[in-house]
Amino acid sequence: MAPHRVPRKVGVVGYGRLGQSLVSRLLAQGSGLGLELVFVWNRDPARMAGSVPPALQLHDLSALGERHPDLVVEVAHPKIIHESGAHILHHANLLVGSPSALANQTTEQQLLDASHRWGHAVFVARGALWGTEDISRLDAAGGLQSLRVTMATHPDGFRLEGPLASAHSAGSRTVLYEGPVRGLCPFAPRNSNTMAAAALAAPSLGFDNVIGVLVADLSLVDMHVVDVELRGPPGPTGRNFAVHTHRENPAEPGAVTGSATVAAFWCSLLGCCELPSRPGIQLC
Known part of the structure; x- marks a missing residue:
């Protein structure tokens, strides 16, 4: 070069x-x-x-x-x-x-x-974000129908703003947000970057159609967990192409960024x- x-x-x-x-x-x-x-x-x-x-x-x-x-x-x-x-x-x-x-x-x-x-x-x-290239290639080929990214960690690892700042956990595991990534980013600017990267990796869906889920989990004291679920069109047998990755990233208690990141x-x-x-x- x-x-x-x-x-x-x-x-x-x-x-x-x-x-x-x-x-x-x-x-x-x-x-x-x-x-x-x-x-x-x-x-x-x-x-x-x-x-x-x-x-x-x-x-x-x-x-x-x-x-x-x-x-x-x-x-x-x-x-x-x-x-x-x-x-x-x-x-x-x-x-x-x-x-x-x-x-x-x-x-x-x-x-x-x-x-x-x-x-x-x-x-x-x-x-x-795990599997970035695979998501981008599938999207470019027209084979991506849905993409959902769930990020779960202990409440102390969140830096939330706006209406999410006053959200309270109800039990050991609470879904704080579920919806388009664009709606989450302004209120969880430091906890939605993985979801934002997914929206950029899949421009056919983008920020408005990639779904982000933010979960407060009291059991995840020293870990961030990211689940990526995607689906493609049905094949010859009628079954849809599907991938689910589960990523466990060690993190210091209360940390926004995990070690592997x-x-x-x-x-x-x-x-x-x-x-x-x-x-x-x-x-x-």
């Missing part, structure tokens, strides 16, 4: 658990992979003190162009994509770690417009560095 199409300089937006892991790996392994960390931004700069070298700390996100990044990795909050996604694309490719932001149609269109205007790619991390995101970062920088939105 031509060198100019491979991102080399990387900026990280967000310094929570996922951001810390990415920054640590970039500092330790980046040079051997041809990657250079050029900035880290966090809404609360104090969180970077003592762990991010001062020269790498970016205090004004609007000034990111001064660091000349090739790729900016967002691992903060969907608000960053809403507010700054288009600005980031003016300067670099963007790896979105909060795909729930794209449930907002205005934001999605702004990203697409900026991507095509400046010739930069919008990569979306698949996160905890952290590793998967690093793979997404490396993967998008090998993809061509073409305008548009693509999962990686």
